Amino acid sequence: MLKLGIVGTAGFFLPGDNTSGTPRNAPGQFQVPLRIPPQLAPKRTDAATDYYEINIRPAQVDILPGKRTTIWGYDGMFPGPTIRARSGRTSIVRQINNLPVETNVHLHGGAVAPEHDGGMHEMIAPGSFREYVYPNNQIASTLWYHDHSMHRTARNVYMGLAGLYLIEDSFEAGLNLPSGEYDVPLMLQDRRFNGDGSFDFPANNHEGVNGDTILVNGVPQPYFRVAQRKYRFRILNASNSCHYELALSNGQAFPHGRRPFLRLPQPMLQIASDGGLLSAPVPRPTIAIAPAERVEVMIDFARYPLGAQIILKNKLGRGTTADVMRFDVTRKATDASAVPAVLRPIPPLDGAVATRNFELSINREGIWVINGLSFDHLRVDAQPKLGSTEIWNVINRSNVPHPFHTHLVMFQILDRNGAKPAAGEAGWKDTANVGPLETVRLIAKFDGFTGKYMFHCHNLHHEDHMMMLQFEVVL
Ligand code: C2O
Ligand code: CU
Ligand code: CU
Numbered sequence: 001m002l003k004l005g006i007v008g009t010a011g012f013f014l015p016g017d018n019t020s021g022t023p024r025n026a027p028g029q030f031q032v033p034l035r036i037p038p039q040l041a042p043k044r045t046d047a048a049t050d051y052y053e054i055n056i057r058p059a060q061v062d063i064l065p066g067k068r069t070t071i072w073g074y075d076g077m078f079p080g081p082t083i084r085a086r087s088g089r090t091s092i093v094r095q096i097n098n099l100p101v102e103t104n105v106h107l108h109g110g111a112v113a114p115e116h117d118g119g120m121h122e123m124i125a126p127g128s129f130r131e132y133v134y135p136n137n138q139i140a141s142t143l144w145y146h147d148h149s150m151h152r153t154a155r156n157v158y159m160g161l162a163g164l165y166l167i168e169d170s171f172e173a174g175l176n177l178p179s180g181e182y183d184v185p186l187m188l189q190d191r192r193f194n195g196d197g198s199f200d201f202p203a204n205n206h207e208g209v210n211g212d213t214i215l216v217n218g219v220p221q222p223y224f225r226v227a228q229r230k231y232r233f234r235i236l237n238a239s240n241s242c243h244y245e246l247a248l249s250n251g252q253a254f255p256h257g258r259r260p261f262l263r264l265p266q267p268m269l270q271i272a273s274d275g276g277l278l279s280a281p282v283p284r285p286t287i288a289i290a291p292a293e294r295v296e297v298m299i300d301f302a303r304y305p306l307g308a309q310i311i312l313k314n315k316l317g318r319g320t321t322a323d324v325m326r327f328d329v330t331r332k333a334t335d336a337s338a339v340p341a342v343l344r345p346i347p348p349l350d351g352a353v354a355t356r357n358f359e360l361s362i363n364r365e366g367i368w369v370i371n372g373l374s375f376d377h378l379r380v381d382a383q384p385k386l387g388s389t390e391i392w393n394v395i396n397r398s399n400v401p402h403p404f405h406t407h408l409v410m411f412q413i414l415d416r417n418g419a420k421p422a423a424g425e426a427g428w429k430d431t432a433n434v435g436p437l438e439t440v441r442l443i444a445k446f447d448g449f450t451g452k453y454m455f456h457c458h459n460l461h462h463e464d465h466m467m468m469l470q471f472e473v474v475l
Contacts, residue, residue: 013208013241013400013459015190017319027065027220030326034222036184037164040081042091049090052083056124056161057098063218067197071160072099078218079187079238080145080163087169091134093145097124102149103156107165108292109143109274109430110134111408114451118148120377134165137448138410139344140172141276141428142185142234142294150375154240154460158201158209160218162187162238171344172277178232178298178337184224185234188289188324189215190242206366206465207400208241214314216325223309223326227333230300232271237289241459243401243433246324247286248299249311266303266310269339272296275410275428277344282423286315290403290433292458295424298339304329346427349412349443352391356382360404360434360457360467361397367466368457374466375454381469384446392442396434402462404440405431407453408473411444431458446473 042050059076060068074080074095085091095105102125106118115122116132124130143165147156164185177183190211192200202209213220237244250265267283274294287295304310312324363369373381384390391414394404410428413421417438425432434440456468 015321016210016212030223034224052093073160078160082164096129106148120150139276140169176338225330229335245315268297273427278427292431355391368462375468380472382471399436403458405458406455409444411442414441
């Protein structure tokens with residue numbers, strides 16, 4: 001039985017560990033190289049549109065040594081292929097469902113028309129397809145696409161239905177950030193495996209799951225060979241419910257027992273949040289990242305000697321989940337990229353014409369609710385006017401965190417329990433972690449489309465059971 005607000009041993013979902021003596025199937029740490037999801041090429045393009053096609057299907061892939069894992073993947077891949085879109089050019093993505101179950105696709109962070117948003121009533125039956133139109137009328141940002149099936153999102157994403165969708169624009173390109181092979185996505189997920197290599201997904205879990213194996217781009221605790229230069233990493237927490245707190249080690253893990261090169265770990269330099277660049281880079285010794293959030297950082301490996309090995313640590317992990325991956329500095333490279341002192345101006349939103357309260361809690365039946373309600377597509381829970389700005393108070397009445405996500409809009413965080421947000425959160429966001437008993441005030445302008453959109457907790461188990469409402473943008 002669920003008890004009010006008390007979930008898990010640590011109070012909320014952290015990756016599990018493997019100190020319990022149960023057999024673990026993953027390879028040792030840092031045995032497998034990082035893979036980068038391939039970029040999807042358009043089937044065709046015309047003056048204003050790129051046309052893509054994805055075949056959603058089961059596949060057998062190698063995750064653990066000597067075992068095959070059945071996944072459900074976009075083009076049979078886990079994670080799915082990366083789409084690189086251009087701001088101002090439309091993408092049309094034909095999603096062909098060859099799964100044994102129905103699915104739909106949501107572009108997380110995308111401002112798209114309601115009928116292309118992955119709503120509950122636009123499912124793709126097995127054997128049929130749907131074309132999603134993404135106008136990309138938004139600034140450069142790291143978005144992602146994933147399944148959004150009613151009550152089934154947690155299972156379907158766990159099975160592998162997630163991929164990256166990057167929007168580029170000329171403003172960002174003009175900043176001369178690291179690009180090409182030095183612009184690297186890191187999709188973080190946790191999993192548990194059965195002895196035969198299959199994913200161990202607990203059915204009917206309303207709280208969340210915590211895996212004992214951290215995957216980066218589908219690879220368990222990989223190593224990544226880097227050059228002595230600056231890199232851009234686009235970090236996405238695509239876990240169902242696990243939170244991470246990331247930090248770099250000081251490079252102590254030298255192969256031949258040499259002393260650490262840096263006395264203190266290098267902070268990561270955060271340059272972007274969910275919805276694009278921050279106004280200026282922010283040094284971050286540690287970075288907390290909740291499910292669905294994106295954080296982009298620059299790391300300068302020129303500060304380390306050749307041979308240095310730097311571990312990306314997870315300070316919330318224990319045992320097998322305390323380390324995420326390792327960077328091995330193995331070669332020299334030229335570096336013409338820059339660390340601009342100023343990135344992209346973030347015009348503060350103001351002039352709110354309405355304030356709404358949303359209380360996050362669990363009801364007596366053990367159902368996660370917002371304002372005591374669960375999702376009803378026939379009921380509209382808020383009606384912002386097209387072009388208007390509103391303040392939303394998101395009030396967590398439980399003892400677990402809820403990553404609160406709005407479709408359609410990017411918001412700004414005004415304050416947390418009355419205090420200004422940390423610099424890394426002072427940018428465009430579509431997901432805000434709302435900690436236990438915390439109140440987060442958001443401000444958003446409801447622009448672009450009229451119609452109905454969901455907002456929900458992005459712990460996928462809470463989302464499925466039923467921490468989701470809908471707003472309707474009206475004229
Ligand atoms: Cu990524 Cu409605 O969610
Ligand atoms: Cu979304
Ligand atoms: Cu939640």
